[in-house]
Amino acid sequence: xxxxxxxxxxxxxxxxxxxxxxxLPYDFLREKDRNNEFPAEVLAEMYDFSTLGVHLLLIPKxxxxxxxxxxxxYRVCEELARMDLGIATSVFATFLGTDPLxxxxxxxxxAKWMSKIAxxxxxxxxxxxxPDAGSDLVNLKTRAEHVVKNGEIDGYRITGNKQWxxxxxxADLYAVLALAxxxxxxxxxxxxxxxxxxxxHEDKHGIRLSNTAGLSLDNVFVPKENLIGxxxxxxxxxxxxxxxxxxxxxxAFGLGAGWSALETAVKYSQQRIQASSPLxxxxxxxxxxxxxxxxxxxxxxxxxxxxxxxxxxxxxGLQTEGAIAKYSATEAGNKAAEDSIQALGGxxxxxxxxxxxxxxxxxxxxxxxxxxxxxxxTIYRGRWQEHLKTRGEYYILKASEMxxxxxxxxxxxxxxxxxxxxxxxxxMEECRLNKLTRHQYITFKLGNFISMxxxxxxxxxxxxxxxxxxxKFDTETWQAMSRIYxxxxxxKIAVxxxxxxxxxxxxxxxxxxxxxxxxQSVQSGIMKDMDTVARKLKExxxxx
Amino acid sequence: xHIVVCVKQVPDSTEIKINPETxxxxxxxxxSIMNPYDHFALETALNLKKEHDARVTVVSxxxxxxxxxxxxxxxxxxxxxxxxSDKAFxxxxxxxxxxxxxxxxxxxxxxxxxxxxxxAIDGDTAQVGxxxxxxxxxxxxxxxxxxxxxxxxxxVRKATDYGYAIAEVDMPVLLTMMMHKDFEARYPSFLDIxxxxxxxxxxxxxxxxxxxxxxxxxKGSPTQVDRxxxxxxxxxxxxxxxxxxxxxxxxxxxxxxxxxxx
Numbered sequence: 001x002x003x004x005x006x007x008x009x010x011x012x013x014x015x016x017x018x019x020x021x022x023x024l025p026y027d028f029l030r031e032k033d034r035n036n037e038f039p040a041e042v043l044a045e046m047y048d049f050s051t052l053g054v055h056l057l058l059i060p061k062x063x064x065x066x067x068x069x070x071x072x073x074y075r076v077c078e079e080l081a082r083m084d085l086g087i088a089t090s091v092f093a094t095f096l097g098t099d100p101l102x103x104x105x106x107x108x109x110x111a112k113w114m115s116k117i118a119x120x121x122x123x124x125x126x127x128x129x130x131p132d133a134g135s136d137l138v139n140l141k142t143r144a145e146h147v148v149k150n151g152e153i154d155g156y157r158i159t160g161n162k163q164w165x166x167x168x169x170x171a172d173l174y175a176v177l178a179l180a181x182x183x184x185x186x187x188x189x190x191x192x193x194x195x196x197x198x199x200x201h202e203d204k205h206g207i208r209l210s211n212t213a214g215l216s217l218d219n220v221f222v223p224k225e226n227l228i229g230x231x232x233x234x235x236x237x238x239x240x241x242x243x244x245x246x247x248x249x250x251x252a253f254g255l256g257a258g259w260s261a262l263e264t265a266v267k268y269s270q271q272r273i274q275a276s277s278p279l280x281x282x283x284x285x286x287x288x289x290x291x292x293x294x295x296x297x298x299x300x301x302x303x304x305x306x307x308x309x310x311x312x313x314x315x316x317g318l319q320t321e322g323a324i325a326k327y328s329a330t331e332a333g334n335k336a337a338e339d340s341i342q343a344l345g346g347x348x349x350x351x352x353x354x355x356x357x358x359x360x361x362x363x364x365x366x367x368x369x370x371x372x373x374x375x376x377x378t379i380y381r382g383r384w385q386e387h388l389k390t391r392g393e394y395y396i397l398k399a400s401e402m403x404x405x406x407x408x409x410x411x412x413x414x415x416x417x418x419x420x421x422x423x424x425x426x427x428m429e430e431c432r433l434n435k436l437t438r439h440q441y442i443t444f445k446l447g448n449f450i451s452m453x454x455x456x457x458x459x460x461x462x463x464x465x466x467x468x469x470x471x472k473f474d475t476e477t478w479q480a481m482s483r484i485y486x487x488x489x490x491x492k493i494a495v496x497x498x499x500x501x502x503x504x505x506x507x508x509x510x511x512x513x514x515x516x517x518x519x520q521s522v523q524s525g526i527m528k529d530m531d532t533v534a535r536k537l538k539e540x541x542x543x544x
Numbered sequence: 545x546h547i548v549v550c551v552k553q554v555p556d557s558t559e560i561k562i563n564p565e566t567x568x569x570x571x572x573x574x575x576s577i578m579n580p581y582d583h584f585a586l587e588t589a590l591n592l593k594k595e596h597d598a599r600v601t602v603v604s605x606x607x608x609x610x611x612x613x614x615x616x617x618x619x620x621x622x623x624x625x626x627x628x629s630d631k632a633f634x635x636x637x638x639x640x641x642x643x644x645x646x647x648x649x650x651x652x653x654x655x656x657x658x659x660x661x662x663x664a665i666d667g668d669t670a671q672v673g674x675x676x677x678x679x680x681x682x683x684x685x686x687x688x689x690x691x692x693x694x695x696x697x698x699x700v701r702k703a704t705d706y707g708y709a710i711a712e713v714d715m716p717v718l719l720t721m722m723m724h725k726d727f728e729a730r731y732p733s734f735l736d737i738x739x740x741x742x743x744x745x746x747x748x749x750x751x752x753x754x755x756x757x758x759x760x761x762x763k764g765s766p767t768q769v770d771r772x773x774x775x776x777x778x779x780x781x782x783x784x785x786x787x788x789x790x791x792x793x794x795x796x797x798x799x800x801x802x803x804x805x806x
Binding site: 052 | 609611612615616619728729731732733734735737738740741
C-alpha cells in the first residue's frame with residue numbers, strides 16, 4: 001500500500017507529538033514505569049477516533065481504517081518510540097495481531113474483523129511464542145483439535161500455553177497460532193471465551209508500561225469461522241510473510257528510542273561545564289559517546305527508509321532486508337541509550353533523567369520480533385544463498401555500483417562502501433572455499449558484516465540523493481556521517497574477517513586478497529568529519 | 545453564513561534560531577506551525593460553525609509547504625481551503641499581503657465574517673488583518689477575545705488597554721482575534737487528517753485572483769527592511785514580587801542603594 005503525502009503524514013506526527021506533550025510528561029511515565037502499570041486510559045485515548053485513532057493506520061480503507069503505507073508506519077513507530085517504548089509496543093501488538101488476518105484471512109473474515117477492530121477500538125495481541133517455541137515455531141505445542149458435529153467440522157478445541165504475549169492480559173482479541181491436524185494455523189480467540197485466561201503481568205526489565213503475560217488455553221472452543229483463511233496449515237507461511245514489514249517497525253522503535261536518549265545527551269553536553277568549558281566542546285566526550293551513535297542511527301534510518309520505500313512500491317518478502325533493518329537500528333539504538341547514560345554521568349544513572357528508562361526499554365528491541373542473533377543468522381542465510389547462486393558475484397556487483405556512485409559523487413563514502421563490499425565478497429568466498437560456515441559463530445559474524453556493508457551502500461546512495469523529510473541534518477553533515485559509517489564498515493570487515501578466517505582455516509590467502517592499504521587510506525579525513533558531526537549536532541539539538 | 549479565516553505558517557517560536565553572522569532567522573530544520581492567534585481565530589470560526597451551520601474557508605499565503613496549515617484547518621473542521629502560492633507573492637510586506645488576501649476573499653464570494661489572528665508570532669506587525677479589512681472596505685474590530693453572532697450582527701468582546709470593551713457590529717466585518725490565556729491549540733485525529741485530503745483545496749496564483757503584479761512581492765511592497773537583528777542585552781531585569789506595599793518599599797530600597805534617593 002503506498003504511503004500518504006508528506007503533509008498529511010507531518011500533521012499526523014504533529015498530532016502524536018502534541019498528544020505526548022500534553023498527556024505523557026516524564027513524571028507520568030516514570031510513575032507508571034515504577035509501578036509496572038499498563039496505562040489503559042492512554043491506550044483508550046490513543047485509539048479514540050476523535051483524539052488520535054492510531055490503530056486505524058493498519059486497517060485498510062475499505063474496512064474503516066486509514067490504510068497507511070510502510071513509510072507512514074515507520075515514521076509513526078519512530079515517534080511512538082520517542083514517547084514511550086512500552087506504549088509503542090502495545091500499539092505495535094495490535095498492528096502485529098491483525099497481520100495474520102491481513103495476510104491470510106478470507107475477504108469475509110477481513111470485512112468482519114478488521115471493521116470490528118477499527119470500529120470497536122479493539123486491543124489485539126499476537127500469540128505465537130510458547131515456553132519452548134520462540135523463533136523455532138516448528139516446536140509449537142499448542143494443539144487445535146477438530147470438533148465434529150453431524151459429520152462436519154464445527155470448530156476447534158485449542159489447548160496449550162503461550163508466553164511473552166504483548167497485550168496478553170489486556171487485549172480484546174488474540175491471533176493464536178496452534179497446531180491443527182492440517183498443520184500450524186492461526187485462530188482468532190476472543191477475550192472471555194471459556195477456558196481462556198491470561199497469567200500475571202510480567203515484572204520486566206523495561207517497557208514496563210506494556211502489558212506482557214502468558215496465556216493459558218484449556219480446551220477453548222472456537223468456531224470454524226475463526227480459523228484464519230478457513231484452511232489449515234498456512235500458519236508458519238503467514239507468520240513469515242510479514243517479517244520484512246514487522247521487523248521494520250521494530251527497527252523504527254530502536255531508531256526512535258536511540259535518538260530520544262542521544263538528544264538528551266547532546267543537550268546535556270552543552271550545559272554541563274567541565275574544567276571551564278561545556279562537555280560538547282570536548283572531543284574525548286563527543287567522538288566517543290555521541291558522534292558514533294548519531295552516525296549509526298542515521299545509517300540505520302537510511303536503510304529503513306530504503307526498505308520502506310521498496311515495500312510501498314509493491315515489493316514483497318524482503319525478509320533479509322527486514323532483518324538487516326531491525327538488526328542495525330536496534331543495535332544502534334541500544335548502544336546510543338547505553339552511551340547516553342555514560343554521557344550524563346551520575347545523572348544518567350538516576351531515574352530523574354529519562355535516559356536510564358530508555359536504556360531499559362530499548363533493550364527489548366534487540367530481543368523481540370526475533371533476537372538479534374536470529375537476525376544475524378537470517379541475514380547470513382539469505383545472502384549466503386545469493387553468494388552461492390552468483391558464484392561470489394553478488395557483492396562484487398554491488399561494489400561496482402558503489403564505485404560508479406563514487407565517480408558521480410566522491411563525498412558520500414561510496415569508495416569506502418565499495419571496499420567494504422569487495423572485502424565482504426572475499427571473506428565469504430574464503431569461507432566457502434574452506435567450508436568455514438560449519439562454524440555457527442562465523443555465520444553469525446557474516447550476518448553482522450553483511451548488515452554493515454549493505455547499510456553503508458544504502459547510506460551512501462541516499463546521502464547522494466534528495467533527502468527525505470525525516471532527515472534533520474544538512475548535506476554536509478549527512479554526507480560526513482555516511483563517510484564515517486562506510487570507513488568503519490570497510491575496516492571492521494577487513495580486520496575481523498581476516499581474523500575469523502585465519503583463526504578457523506588451516507591455511508588461507510585471504511590477507512592477500514584484501515586491499516588493506518586502500519582501506520587504511522580511505523580513513524583519511526575521519527577526524528574532520530567527526531568534528532563536523534559534533535558541531536552540527538549541537539546546532540540541530542540546541543539546549544535552551 | 546460563510547466565515548473566512550486567514551492563517552499563516554510561522555516558525556515555531558520555541559525553536560527560533562538566529563544566525564549570529566547574518567543576524568537573520570534560521571528557517572532550515574525549524575519546525576513550522578500555524579500561527580497560534582490564527583489557530584484561535586480558526587477555533588472561534590469552527591465554534592460559530594457548530595452554532596450557526598456556517599461554512600468555513602481557510603485562506604493562507606505562502607510557499608507550497610504552507611499547504612500544511614491549510615490542511616490542518618481542513619482537518620480541524622473547515623470546509624474548504626485556499627493557498628495563495630506564487631513566486632510573484634514572495635517578499636510581500638503587510639500591504640501587499642493584505643491586497644492579495646483581500647482579492648482571494650472576494651473571489652470566494654459572499655461572506656459574513658473574516659477572522660484573522662491579531663498578529664503573527666514571527667513578524668508581530670498586527671497589520672495584515674486591518675489591511676485586509678481596509679482593502680475589502682468593511683469594518684474591523686481588533687483584539688477580540690469572544691465573538692457571538694446574532695442575525696446580521698456580530699457581538700464581540702475586545703481587549704483594551706484598561707480592560708474590555710463590548711461592541712456590536714454589522715456584518716460583514718473583519719475581526720482580529722487574541723487568545724484567551726488558557727487557550728490550548730487542538731490537534732486533529734488521524735482519521736480527520738486522512739479525511740481532510742478529500743475536502744476542496746485550491747492553490748491560486750496571482751493571476752487566479754486577478755492581482756496586479758506591481759502591487760505584489762518585494763517591488764510592490766512599500767516597506768523596506770533595513771536589517772533584522774536580535775536585541776542586544778543592555779541591562780539586567782529584576783522581578784519584584786509581593787503585595788503592592790512591599791514592592792513599593794523594595795523599589796525605594798533599591799533606589800536608595802543606587803543613590804537615586806536619599
